[in-house]
Structures are given as C-alpha cells and as structure tokens.
Amino acid sequence: MNAFQILGISLSSCFAILVVLGVVRRRLRPLPGAAWAALWIAAAIAIAEPDLTVVVARALGIQRGADLIFYLAILGMFIGFFVMYVRMRHLDEGLTAVVRRLAIVEARHRIEETARGEHEASERSPTD
Amino acid sequence: MPDSSMPAARASTLIVVPAYNEAATLGDVIRALRADWPWVVVIDDGSTDRTAAIGEAAGAEVVSHTVNRGQGAALQTGFRYGLDRGARQLVTFDADGQHSSADLERLLEPVVSGRVDVALGSRFLEVKSDIPVLRKMLLKSAVVFTRVTSGLRITDTHNGLRALSRAAVEQLDLRADRMAHASEILDQIASHRMRYIEVPVHVRYTRHSRAKGQNTLDAFRVLIDYLLARVFR
Numbered sequence: 001m002n003a004f005q006i007l008g009i010s011l012s013s014c015f016a017i018l019v020v021l022g023v024v025r026r027r028l029r030p031l032p033g034a035a036w037a038a039l040w041i042a043a044a045i046a047i048a049e050p051d052l053t054v055v056v057a058r059a060l061g062i063q064r065g066a067d068l069i070f071y072l073a074i075l076g077m078f079i080g081f082f083v084m085y086v087r088m089r090h091l092d093e094g095l096t097a098v099v100r101r102l103a104i105v106e107a108r109h110r111i112e113e114t115a116r117g118e119h120e121a122s123e124r125s126p127t128d
Numbered sequence: 129m130p131d132s133s134m135p136a137a138r139a140s141t142l143i144v145v146p147a148y149n150e151a152a153t154l155g156d157v158i159r160a161l162r163a164d165w166p167w168v169v170v171i172d173d174g175s176t177d178r179t180a181a182i183g184e185a186a187g188a189e190v191v192s193h194t195v196n197r198g199q200g201a202a203l204q205t206g207f208r209y210g211l212d213r214g215a216r217q218l219v220t221f222d223a224d225g226q227h228s229s230a231d232l233e234r235l236l237e238p239v240v241s242g243r244v245d246v247a248l249g250s251r252f253l254e255v256k257s258d259i260p261v262l263r264k265m266l267l268k269s270a271v272v273f274t275r276v277t278s279g280l281r282i283t284d285t286h287n288g289l290r291a292l293s294r295a296a297v298e299q300l301d302l303r304a305d306r307m308a309h310a311s312e313i314l315d316q317i318a319s320h321r322m323r324y325i326e327v328p329v330h331v332r333y334t335r336h337s338r339a340k341g342q343n344t345l346d347a348f349r350v351l352i353d354y355l356l357a358r359v360f361r
Binding site for chain 2: 096103106107108111
C-alpha cells in the first residue's frame with residue numbers, strides 16, 4: 001500500500017465515520033446519510049483496490065477504471081449543482097416572502113400611525 | 129386612501145404601480161393617475177434612488193421592499209396589499225410613463241360591470257402605438273408562445289396594463305419574481321378558467337421606457353425564467 005492509498009483510505013474512512021455520527025446525532029437525515037456513507041466507503045474501496053474499478057468499468061461497458069471515476073465525478077457534480085439550484089430557489093422564494101411581509105407590515109404600521117395622528121389632531125382642535 | 133366622495137368603483141379600485149429606480153418618471157405618472165383615481169400604491173422594489181419619496185410626495189401610498197425582488201414579486205406584494213386593504217378591483221400600471229391614465233376607465237368597465245374577471249390591455253387592438261419593429265417581433269413571438277402554452281387567444285401578452293377583479297386576484301399566486309410574471313398571470317388566467325377580455329390601450333414609447341424595457345437577450349432570460357418557474361412550481 002502506497003502513501004496515497006494510506007492517506008486516501010484514512011480520509012475516506014474519517015468522512016464515512018463522521019457521516020454515521022451525523023445520522024446517529026440526528027444532524028443528518030438517514031437517507032442522505034446512507035448515500036454519503038456509501039459514497040465514502042466506495043471511495044475507500046476504490047483507492048484500496050484500484051483493479052476493482054476496472055472490473056466494474058468493464059461490466060458497464062467502459063474500458064478503464066479511471067474513466068468510470070471521471071464519469072461518476074461529472075455526474076455527481078451535475079447532481080450537486082441541481083440540488084444547490086433547487087435549494088437556492090427555495091431560499092429565494094423564502095426571501096421574497098419575508099421581504100413582502102415586512103413591506104406590508106411597515107406600510108400598515110405607517111397608515112395606522114397617520115390615522116392615529118389625524119385622530120389626535122381632530123380631538124385637540126375643538127379645545128384650541 | 130379611498131375617497132368616499134368619488135364614485136364607488138373609483139374609490140374601491142387600487143392602482144398598483146411597481147417601481148424600481150423610477151424617480152425620473154414616477155412623479156408625473158402618479159400625479160396623472162391621482163387626478164382621476166384616488167387610490168394608488170407604489171410598490172418600491174428596493175430602489176436606490178428617491179422613488180419612494182417621490183411616490184409619496186405625489187400622493188400615492190408606498191409599500192417598500194427592503195431589497196430588489198423583481199417586478200413579479202412587486203406585483204404580488206401589491207395584490208396582497210390590495211386584498212388586505214379591501215380593494216374590489218386592482219389595476220397594474222407601469223411606472224415608466226408608457227401607459228395612459230385615460231385608458232383606465234375603458235379597461236375597468238368590463239371588470240366593474242362583472243362581465244369579466246380580468247381585462248388585459250392590448251396595444252395591437254384599434255389604437256395605434258408607435259412600436260419599434262424589433263419589439264413588435266418579440267411581442268408577436270410571445271403571442272404565439274402563449275397560444276401554445278396556455279391556449280389563450282390574445283394579441284398582446286406583455287402589456288403591463290391590466291384590470292382584475294378581487295376574486296381574480298385572490299386566485300393568483302405569482303411565483304416568478306422577475307419578468308416571467310406576465311406569462312405566469314396568463315397561465316393562471318387559463319388554468320383558473322377566468323373570464324377575460326382584451327381592451328385597446330395606448331402605449332407610449334419614450335427614450336426612458338425603451339431603456340427600461342426588455343431587449344432580445346432579456347426575452348430569452350424571461351423564457352428561461354418562465355420555464356424554470358413552471359418546472360419548480
């Protein structure tokens with residue numbers, strides 16, 4: 001086992017353990033947690049046994065294990081972008097809702113203040 | 129604030145004017161509106177100029193977004209505000225000076241009489257508007273697109289001058305914050321089977337309104353925004 005394998009397996013295992021701890025401590029939901037844990041365990045196995053990626057690649061009709069990793073990385077990146085975009089849209093909708101609510105509450109408050117001022121002025125005027 | 133001395137329909141009609149950095153034109157627009165229509169609200173969409181102050185000084189109520197959220201978001205804020213304050217009819221009116229307050233009575237009549245739920249202004253019916261050629265081509269493409277996507281047979285899909293009954297506004301839920309709201313409104317008119325009519329209105333193209341209007345690239349942005357809004361609805 002070379003230095004890269006030792007480092008890669010150690011890091012992947014650490015991340016897998018952190019994900020499991022996250023699920024146990026309820027900071028991660030079980031389904032995404034399981035997906036992340038599977039990803040890190042798969043990374044550790046691929047680093048420990050590089051020939052295994054060749055076997056999987058050939059089973060899928062791809063010649064080289066490195067190509068399989070590359071394609072999976074591209075696919076993962078696009079899925080990541082999509083998930084981020086969906087989250088950003090939800091945040092955007094939330095921000096608009098907050099801005100709208102604040103704007104209407106402030107406008108209503110201003111109208112009430114004006115009405116109160118006019119009412120107080122009309123009550124004062126007969127005695128002036 | 130509604131004025132009880134005005135005819136009932138005018139007093140209960142809220143004119144919603146979404147505005148973003150419109151200090152140059154807003155004062156004249158509001159004063160022209162207020163000459164005949166007592167109840168006008170400016171939705172200041174996070175402007176960095178004196179839009180809010182000018183709107184208020186000209187006699188409009190002002191509702192201010194703390195940050196810019198887009199014209200669709202501003203209109204939805206105006207709708208929500210109007211419903212909260214008891215408006216019976218709502219009109220959307222652009223702040224850049226391209227619409228004429230003289231068209232409002234004709235636009236509102238079918239809504240006030242209860243014949244339709246929505247009256248949409250059209251610059252392609254009767255009235256001759258001085259429309260730049262490229263703008264005309266874009267608008268005609270939008271008409272074809274709307275006919276395909278919503279089934280509505282109308283002549284002008286992106287006219288900011290509209291009159292809506294309270295019941296129609298209660299059904300609208302605009303999610304497209306930016307410019308795709310025009311198509312979204314038409315989609316919702318179709319999906320809620322609202323009764324609608326097109327009314328000829330005059331659109332005036334000034335150097336300011338052309339500068340603020342959409343170019344060809346914006347049209348593609350609107351299209352993408354619209355498609356995404358439909359996917360993520």
